Amino acid sequence: MTDKIEYSRQDDIAVLRIRNPPVNALSQAVRQGLSDAMDRAEAEDGVKAVLIVGEGRAFIAGADITEFGKPPQEPFLPDLCTRIEGSPLLVVASMHGVSLGGGLEVALGAHYRIAQPDARVGLPEVHLGLIPGAGGTQRLPRLTGAEKAIEIITSGRQVKAAEAEELGLVDRVTEGDPEAVGLAYVRELLSTGAPRRPVSELPAPEPIDWDATYDSVLKKGRGQISPATAVRAVQDSAEHPFAEGMKRERAHFMDLMQTDQRKGMIHAFFNERAVGNLPELKGVEPRALQSVGIIGGGTMGAGIATAALLAGLNVILIEMKQEAADAARERIAGNLQGAVKRGKLSESRYEAMMTTGLEVSVNYDSLRDVDLVVEAVFEDMGVKREVFGRLDAVCKPGCVLATNTSYLDVNEIAAATSRPEDVIGLHFFSPAHVMKLLEVVVADKTAPDVVATGFALGKALGKVSVRAGVCDGFIGNRILAVYRTAADHMVLDGASPFQIDKALTDFGFAMGPFAVADLAGLDIGWATRKRKAPHRHPEERVPTYIDRLCEQGHFGQKTGEGYYVYEKGKRGGTPNPKIAELVAEEQAERGITPRDFTDEEIVRRYMCAMVNEAAKVVGEGIARRPLDVDMTLLFGYGFPRFWGGPMKWADIQGLDNVLADIERYAQEDAWFWQPAPLLKKLVAEGRTFDDLNKAAS
Known part of the structure; x- marks a missing residue:
């Protein structure tokens, strides 16, 4: 057994604790450890059940990304899930944090599942140009039905615990220490004589109009083939015995592994994370960032203000006239109300943002204590230089002065100030509270800690930030x-x-x-x-x-x-x-x-x-x-x-x-x-x- 799995006994229950920080990714060592631990539990006298639980932040967050692109090593994940499911012992998964991809497939290999109220589960393989390859397309439909399984798999979305329970994906939702609530659930199952319940032995899902669903998913994916392939895999779960369905799922999975789309999506996955890692910023601390000023309350300025408020920053927005200031406040309120309606923001937080988090003013002096200002006015060099001259006069030393220009020369804008080292371009994309891209435009004299602050702001706002140099239009x-x-x-x-x-x-x-x-x-x-x-x-x-x-x-x-x-x-x-x-x-x-x-x-x-x-x-x-x-x-x-x-x-x-x-x-x-x-x-x-x-x- 590897050191990634801690084995312990609680009377007649074997507890398998996954210990692969930070998120218990399914490395070869974890897979081998789980397999060995199952062998041990079955070999020990008196063991009647197995509880699988994760240590730290998650149950199992999915595959080990460090193994991507390398030849797969035994035990293979589909075999591990089948091995867990085939155990003569009662197997329960106690899930907390996220259980994604292979993590959910391991849980589906268990006979029962219990989850914390804040747990989330999902099969996000389509985001890598793949489908679930360890039984996800075969077991999930037997619990949720074909339509819901297709929706979950083809969207790759994370399902919250309450919905997962409603769908039959988990059997119970209970708050508490994952091991403690898991043990209590196992003891209850044993005391009531609950049988093993392999998902593979449950009835196959009822058929749907497979061809129409396939066509609809293919159209929605705008040419991406993995979601549509997932429809065919779920169809296999309905039309073939489980073992044959597993073979077909694996064939679909291996076909997708060879596609250009899979190469493209793996590239996007890794580089979305790599793009903000700049060698020039190693060891460079960003400046303090608690309050943000914004010049201009049109669609762009209001969107930037909305994003900053949602990130927990205090915002002071400047407009020229009171009527424009009132209109800007209304735009921001409308944006935030949209977040309330979608369940992303509570009414109490909305009220706090609009009363204490946001100040709308017609006076530049209101900006004297902010940490960073973003100018979002008309795309005209004369107008922008005038704004930066005023900011230079009023803003405190060390305040980052940012322009949201889409095309104009940031060096020329910086020259309108006495502190060009504090000037940077922060090119947001409209609507700024929705679009994920932020171009961080570095001028000739921009200080390294100002660049670091631009990236820190992007991270706080949930943006994908890209470093760009100065030219007409920057990168995009x-x-x-x-x-x-x-x-x-x-x-x-x-x-x-x-x-x-x-x-x-x-x-x-x-x-x-x-x-x-x-x-x-x-x-x-x-x-x-x-x-x-x-x-x-x-x-x-x-x-x-x-x-x-x-x-x-x-x-x-x-x-x-x-x-x-x-x-x-x-x-x-x-x-x-x-x-x-x-x-x-x-x-x-x-x-x-x-x-x-x-x-x-x-x-x-x-x-x-x-x-x-x-x-x-x-x-x-x-x-x-x-x-x-x-x-x-x-x-x-x-x-x-x-x-x-x-x-x-x-x-x-x-x-x-x-x-x-x-x-x-x-x-x-x-x-x-x-x-x-x-x-x-x-x-x-x-x-x-x-x-x-x-x-x-």
Whole structure:
């Protein structure tokens, strides 16, 4: 037996305590220890039952992530679960904290389950591009029924103890020490002569419309295959004997292990955790952070204020006039009420936030004692420099001065103060209390502890924070401008915006670029094009057809017309017939003969443009690592998680193939399709973007 399992006796009950801190991950040593302990319990005289309990924060939080990518070692988890279930002794799992993935599958191998009121269970394997592989798809439906099992498995969500009891997933919920309540439950079962109750011997779930469910789950997953595969695995539990269902589950699991989607999702899983670990911040302490000032109470400022309040920070929001201040307070109240309705926030906490946590003022002097200020005003350099001049005058020494600019030069903003070392960019994404990405933009003179404070704030707000350097658009918006341009070029050359949107949503994006433009407001792109016009390269192809729509006052969803036409009370929009007319007029003016594009060609050009610009961003040091780009696109731009990000997508395609396509496109438009030097270098050396990630870790 390994030292990961503590074996003890309580009269006729053997207690198996899992001791693998911090969360009792199912390492090989834990699996072996449980197997050996079961052998010992069955061999000892007088043992009638086994209680499995976890030490510390959790029962079993799931697989040991340090074993990912390595050859599996015996005992394999499916065999362990079957071995526990097959014991002639009565086996009970006492669950606290989280029991996720393999942890829940171990518990399902027990004959009875008792849980703490705050316990949570789940099968989150779909988030790694997999399905449960140790009986989860076969045992769970026998307890909950097929529909509920499919919902739990395909969402990967965590189920609270009360719901788990209601579903029959756990037998009892009792508060107290997990071992003590577990022992009491085992003694009760023994005293009443309760039989062993292997889940595998329970009736198979009733059949449902499997094909319709499969199609629905596949559509909802926008191309992700593991949730839909889980439907077929649950179907196997209904249509085959348990042993055959287990074989089929394993076959599905092993098929998914070989997929590109699994590679992408594992990449996303690990790098979501790695992105905030910056070598430059090792040993650097962030500044104190208890109160936050926010300049501007529009949608963005109110969203930032909401996120800060939910994180337990005190917020002082500044507006220019009292009417605007009142409107800002209303926005924040509305955001927080949404959290109350979803059960994320109690009424008492809501009241405390709105009364003592939030101050809305029209006086900059109210900011004199705050630890950090975020400016969220109109995207105009003159306005922002004026704001920072005022902040410089009023804020205390050491206060971090942050700008939420999306594009503008943070160095120029910092120069409006006498303390540029205190200035940083904190680029939130709207709605700021919902979107997970935060770009931490480091200017030339930003102090290391200010950078650390930016990341500390991101962590407090529950954000995925990415370090970015200063350039027009930083990481995300700079790359967005280029791949969006590639889409614009395809429209000029013959693809419709609507075909492009559909091809990219079929690829896995939440929305296509033209639907996104309508959502954001066409006036934003129009303003950007006008801002860049004086410095535009003569060979740059910039469509003008959409500017004509803007000149007519049509800016997308907010005006009811853009690329799509939006009707009140209807979800989504329908293609605007004016677009085809405007495009045809511009094609005639430019002498362009339109051609057809396949969906595959649309996706390839879009992705190659994204990767090529991303490689330039990494090569210039704007992003320190390819993984920084991947996390930016995943959490801020709706990039499909199952591809892992554009750099991981490129690695999967083969960088040599991506470069070959870019060079082929360059024969049509040499100015736009200039291959990134870093991409060419990596191909010449036979290396990948992931090699750069590993070198930087």
